[in-house]
Each structure stands twice: as C-alpha cells, then as structure tokens.
Amino acid sequence: ANRRYVVRDGRAVALPGSPLDFFTTPLFSPAAKFRLLAEPFIGRAAQEESVAEFVRRRLGQEFLDWAIDPFVSGVYAGDPARLSVRAATAKVYALEREHGSLILGALKKAFKVRKAEVQTTPVGHMFSFDRGLGQLIAALAARLEDALHLDTxxxxxxxxxxxxxxxxxxxxxxxxxxxxxxxxxxxxxxxxxxxxxxxxxxxxxPYPPVMSVALGFRREDVAHALDGFGVLIPAKEQVTTLGALFSSTLFPGRAPEGQVLLTVFIGGRRHEDVGAWTDEAVVARVLADLAPVLGLRAAPLMTHVQRWPRAIPQxxxxxxxxxxxxxxxxxxxxxxxxxxxxxxxxxxxxxxxxxxxxxxxxxxxxxxxxxxx
CATH class of the missing domain: 3.50.50.60 (FAD/NAD(P)-binding domain)
Known part of the structure; x- marks a missing residue:
C-alpha cells in the first residue's frame, strides 16, 4: 500500500516512487522536471514564507500544484498560501536552512545514512488496531482506572x-x-x-471543520484497483473533496468479503462552508467528486458521516x-x-x-x- 495517487485532469495518477518513475510520470510537465535543475542554485529566503511561496520559489508552480498542495490538504486540510513553511513543514524548511538546497540536503542525509550502514527505508509502517485508533485511547483510559475523570x-x-x-x-x-x-x-x-x-x-x-465520510461498495462497483494508500485531490482540480483513503486495502477486516471501504475527507481551510452542509449534501458531493476518479458504478451500500467542527489547528x-x-x-x-x-x-x-x-x-x-x- 505504498502507492499514492494524485488527481490530475480528472484522472488518478500514481506519485513517482523512483527516479525512473519521476522522469516518465505524466504528473509533471518536461519543463517542470527540467526546472528542478535550478533548485540547488536558489538562495535562502530572507523572511518567513508560506508553504506556497517556499515551494514556488524553490521547485516551481507545478510541484506546488500537483505535489505539495495535495500533501498539505492530506495532513492539515490547510491552505499552503497561509501555512508557515517553518512551522508546518519544519523538516523540509531545515533542508534549506542547513544545506541551502532541498535536493542537496536530501542527498547528503541519504549518503550519511548509507555510510553509517543504517536501513535507508523507513523503519515504521502504517498500522491501526482491530477496532480502529480509538482502541489506543480506550487502552490508555483502562490503564488510568479511577484516576480518569470524564465529563469533568x-x-x-x-x-x-x-x-x-x-x-x-x-x-x-x-x-x-x-x-x-x-x-x-x-x-x-x-x-x-x-x-x-x-x-x-x-x-x-484557525480550526477549520473537516468531515470524514465512510463509503462501503461492492468490489465490482469500483473500477479503480485501490492498490495503494489513497488518492489526494489538488485544489487545481476545483472540487471540494480533499481526498480518500483506501481503508480496506490498508487494514484487513475493514470491509466484508467482496466489498471495499473508502474513508473520504471534505472541508478544511479552503472549504469551511462545508461544515454547515447536511449529511446528505456532504455524501452527494463526495460521490460526485470521486465517481469519475475511481470509477464508481453504483450507489454505496453504506455511508457514515463523522463531523469534526474544529478539526486540525492551522x-x-x-x-x-x-x-x-x-x-x-x-x-x-x-x-x-x-x-x-x-x-x-x-x-x-x-x-x-x-x-x-x-x-x-x-x-x-x-x-x-x-x-x-
């Protein structure tokens, strides 16, 4: 489930996972790829920048539109034009501060890891619990016993x-x-x-509202292979839905045999008005946004809307x-x-x-x- 998709021109395109994939991906134009050669020669910023300003200056507009914008939507449900690069993406900002270049900084860090003969791939992995992440909170609460005072x-x-x-x-x-x-x-x-x-x-x-929408389908009613982590939808696509996790692909037991579960997110900093929509309007919108991207062929077997009126601090x-x-x-x-x-x-x-x-x-x-x- 390492593959991640980003929507461009209404189609889910896999993010490149290797140098060869990068050179052949349709996600970025040849000009945008060539523009990366200039990145090591761009100086440091003299003042605080937004994520959008930082990425536009160092990597170009296309990388902002089709890579960083959907990433920011996925993590913060935020607006890269408002988020501080130093605060929201501190590790990326540190590459410029310490090495003067994102590309050179990443290469130096990778070289140090190899030289120390340490594993170069992430040692962690995506995980959850049989009953979801709420099981972690339940376990902590049980451990505290009478020391925990609820509704207080x-x-x-x-x-x-x-x-x-x-x-x-x-x-x-x-x-x-x-x-x-x-x-x-x-x-x-x-x-x-x-x-x-x-x-x-x-x-x-700011704490913009975010809605999480669970959608259950028969496997044959979703054309997409769902062979990855999920799909993110950049603002350039001009739709309201932020993206979807392929939950039944990521975690076993999330859907009955022959069925699939999608967890969709909508709202965020750029669509705060969605917080006032009815559940029916929210479900209708995410289905309309995802139908052409994932090839939805029938109505879902189940839907559930979870509201977070004040979701993620920006x-x-x-x-x-x-x-x-x-x-x-x-x-x-x-x-x-x-x-x-x-x-x-x-x-x-x-x-x-x-x-x-x-x-x-x-x-x-x-x-x-x-x-x-």
Missing amino acids: RVQGLQHTHDGWQVNTSQGAFVAQKVVLAVPAEVCAALLEPFLGVRVQPLREI YELGHLERIAALDEAMHKLEGLVIRANWRDGVSVSDAIRNGLALASVMRDFSVQLSDFD
Whole structure:
C-alpha cells in the first residue's frame, strides 16, 4: 500500500516512487522536471514564507500544484498560501536552512545514512488496531482506572503556595504540576487570568471543520484497483473533496468479503462552508467528486458521516512567533505545562512522541521531589 495517487485532469495518477518513475510520470510537465535543475542554485529566503511561496520559489508552480498542495490538504486540510513553511513543514524548511538546497540536503542525509550502514527505508509502517485508533485511547483510559475523570469541565485554575488547584464541575483537584492538553481557545480561557491579552494569539489559531465520510461498495462497483494508500485531490482540480483513503486495502477486516471501504475527507481551510452542509449534501458531493476518479458504478451500500467542527489547528504565518511569545510569558507560571497539537505537530505520531518526551520530564521532576520526602 505504498502507492499514492494524485488527481490530475480528472484522472488518478500514481506519485513517482523512483527516479525512473519521476522522469516518465505524466504528473509533471518536461519543463517542470527540467526546472528542478535550478533548485540547488536558489538562495535562502530572507523572511518567513508560506508553504506556497517556499515551494514556488524553490521547485516551481507545478510541484506546488500537483505535489505539495495535495500533501498539505492530506495532513492539515490547510491552505499552503497561509501555512508557515517553518512551522508546518519544519523538516523540509531545515533542508534549506542547513544545506541551502532541498535536493542537496536530501542527498547528503541519504549518503550519511548509507555510510553509517543504517536501513535507508523507513523503519515504521502504517498500522491501526482491530477496532480502529480509538482502541489506543480506550487502552490508555483502562490503564488510568479511577484516576480518569470524564465529563469533568475545568472551570479555572488557582496558583497556590505548593502548586496548582484545578477547579472543575466535579470539585477541586490539587497538584504540583498541571498539563494543559486542551484546544487553543480553551487554553486561552484558562490562562487569561494570569497572562491577560497575551493569550489572544491562541484564540486566533484557525480550526477549520473537516468531515470524514465512510463509503462501503461492492468490489465490482469500483473500477479503480485501490492498490495503494489513497488518492489526494489538488485544489487545481476545483472540487471540494480533499481526498480518500483506501481503508480496506490498508487494514484487513475493514470491509466484508467482496466489498471495499473508502474513508473520504471534505472541508478544511479552503472549504469551511462545508461544515454547515447536511449529511446528505456532504455524501452527494463526495460521490460526485470521486465517481469519475475511481470509477464508481453504483450507489454505496453504506455511508457514515463523522463531523469534526474544529478539526486540525492551522500553523499559519507567524505561528512560531506566537508560540514563542506564549512560552516566554509562561515562565512565571511554574508548574504549569502546555502540551497540545496546536504546537509541535498535529499527527498522532507527533502526539505520542511529544507526550512521551513530556512524561520523561515529569518523571524526572517527580524523582527530584522525592529526594526531599
């Protein structure tokens, strides 16, 4: 399922997976491919750029339109003209900052890996659980047992002489350290009594709506081979749907024998109005957008719409400066820690990595305190 498709001119085209595939792919014109030869000679930017500005400057318009734009839609449901390249695609930006070139930087990193005789392909792989990723959360909740308090709204914080008091709808809790793992606007409300207007940038972080639409079909009613990860639809195609995962290809047991499951995404930063549509309108739109791309020959056997009214925080221009200013203001609030997906990455893997790093810090803090017990 390593193959990924991008729609161009109404047709799903596989992204090139090798140098030979790149030179023969119809996804980019010969002129766009030739344009890449200039990339190592382009200087660094003098100011912050959007993802669109960065890619257009270094790789050209076609690579923005047919590669990066759909990638941004797939990860952020965002607008590359608004997202900060430093904040949203930090690893790509680092290649320019450290090596002066994306191509040369990627080659140097690949050479170092080979020289160290380390595996050059990703060591991780796509995975889920039998009952979906929600099974991970259920397992964590079961591990916490009575320490987990659900349906408990935090109403405010109080700084005490030995830590913090968290006032909630179910009473007060006292702790030496408190982690705010909450959406940006909730964090702003909790911090405002201490930081005043300095929390305003948190309220300005956009959270566009995204809908996830599950579609079940008989295998014979979908012409496409569904032999890959999924398909992304660039904005240049002028359709509303962002893309689809081939869920029953990726994970076994997601559809009955002889049937297939697609997970489709619609909405995002450039189509926020979709959040107000009815379920019927959403399903009708994704079917109309995908029918010519995947060769849908009949109505789906099942549909399910999952709404995320405030889905993915957008790391737009100025984002890192806003976070840095907040961190500076937080220094006086000892024992209060922020850990959320509106900073340092939006993916599940980012959340797990950042959570483990924070847990390590918190554990060390607890060990240090035990020295005084």
